[in-house]
Amino acid sequence: MKKIIFYFLIIISIILLIDIAKILRTDFARLSVYDFGYLSGKIILFIVFVLISFMTRKAIFTKKIE
Numbered sequence: 718m719k720k721i722i723f724y725f726l727i728i729i730s731i732i733l734l735i736d737i738a739k740i741l742r743t744d745f746a747r748l749s750v751y752d753f754g755y756l757s758g759k760i761i762l763f764i765v766f767v768l769i770s771f772m773t774r775k776a777i778f779t780k781k782i783e
Contacts, residue, residue, distance in 0.1 A: 730763060733759055
């Protein structure tokens with residue numbers, strides 16, 4: 718179950734990264750104040766998903782000493 722959550726979070730992070738890159742590449746000159754808020758919200762979501770996936774990766778792939 719943890720692996721499924723990990724891969725799901727990775728896929729969402731990649732989608733967010735592509736969306737952020739697309740906004741920066743094509744629409745950066747036309748961004749208004751509200752668009753900068755939208756972009757910063759996307760960046761914050763990307764960071765949150767990467768951190769959560771890093772924590773689940775740590776829990777999945779570390780060797781457990783029994």
